[in-house]
Ligand SMILES: Nc1nc2c(c(=O)[nH]1)N[C@H]1C(S)=C(S)[C@@H](COP(=O)(O)O)O[C@H]1N2
């Protein structure tokens with residue numbers, strides 16, 4: 004049977020809270036989610052516009068680079084791929100920079116955002132995401148280490164060349180695949 008726990012991870016049943024800085028309290032009515040950079044049709048969506056789009060539910064395992072993994076997280080939200088299709092990435096767009104509250108950023112290849120279980124998530128276990136877990140809206144990229152899943156997300160910019168975000172500038176990996184143990188910049 005295929006291994007479910009990536010190398011050197013340990014399973015937890017609680018849901019740890021982990022982030023740099025304090026928890027922002029964001030009113031969904033004030034939120035806008037913008038997609039820009041190398042796209043032909045930049046988007047800026049309100050909460051109501053996001054909620055009117057097709058909603059998807061996924062059940063996924065999450066893996067933090069500090070070593071904990073948590074199975075069977077049921078997230079719901081809007082598929083990032085659906086929004087990218089509307090924004091129409093230009094041929095040169097190959098990477099994304101994700102922007103969150105308080106200046107937090109993270110980078111990842113555009114191809115990783117196109118997977119069907121990658122969401123702008125607003126709910127977990129059928130309940131609105133708590134502020135400490137990134138509510139009202141977070142990115143959720145289950146197949147990469149969880150630092151790529153920016154909490155309190157408000158923007159996505161497509162770029163041609165990969166640009167390190169907050170943790171990546173501190174030495175973390177540009178992609179962060181837990182199955183290849185891409186924790187730090189010198190790992191494969
Ligand atoms: N905006 C923001 N998002 C962030 C972080 C952060 O510091 N700021 N930390 C990341 C890290 S390292 C992890 S493991 C997850 C933790 O999410 P959780 O607190 O919901 O478990 O959020 C990620 N998203």
Ligand SMILES: [Mo]
Nearest residue numbers: 067068149150
């Ligand atoms: Mo993490």
